[in-house]
Amino acid sequence: MVTIEELTVADGKVQGTMVSAPGGEGHPNMILIQAKHGYLMCGYLNMEAAEKFGDAAVLGGGADFQAILQNPIKGMTTAAAKAGIREGMTGGEAVALLNSEC
Numbered sequence: 001m002v003t004i005e006e007l008t009v010a011d012g013k014v015q016g017t018m019v020s021a022p023g024g025e026g027h028p029n030m031i032l033i034q035a036k037h038g039y040l041m042c043g044y045l046n047m048e049a050a051e052k053f054g055d056a057a058v059l060g061g062g063a064d065f066q067a068i069l070q071n072p073i074k075g076m077t078t079a080a081a082k083a084g085i086r087e088g089m090t091g092g093e094a095v096a097l098l099n100s101e102c
Contacts, residue, residue, distance in 0.1 A: 007033065007065055010096035016065045031060075031068050033091070035099035038080055040068060040091050047075060056080040056098055060091035069095065 003018045012035075019030040022044070030044040038056030041047075050057035059075040062068035069092035076085045076094070085094050 005065065007069075009033075009035075009069065009092055009099060012036075012096065012099040014095055014099055018065065029063060031062070031065065033065065033068065033095055035095050037083060037100075038098035040073075040095050040098075042068065043074075047077065051077045054079055056083045056085075058085055058091065058094040058098070060094075062091070 001020045005016045007014050007016045015034045017032045021027045022030050031042040032045065033040040038058065040058045040060050043059065043061060047057065047059055055077055056079040057077045058073050058080050060068045060071055060073050062071050069090065071091055073089055073091055073094050084097050
């Protein structure tokens with residue numbers, strides 16, 4: 001099942017897309033939260049490809065939208081770092097920055 005929701009992060013709107021357990025029962029969800037200037041993705045998605053394409057991408061973890069926004073980020077692309085993303089930020093802080101006018 002695919003869930004698409006409009007989420008509010010730091011007074012801005014972003015789109016969350018979640019594919020429930022794409023690998024079958026017992027597997028984690030696939031999550032992507034799209035902002036104006038980049039995105040927050042789960043480990044199912046490919047950080048190396050995001051880097052290759054020059055995307056401002058941030059890697060996070062969590063079972064649902066709220067968890068991935070609340071948890072600390074696990075990595076970022078070069079473009080995300082140039083946009084101001086820093087280690088120690090939560091997914092929500094990173095998405096808020098990527099959704100701002102950078």
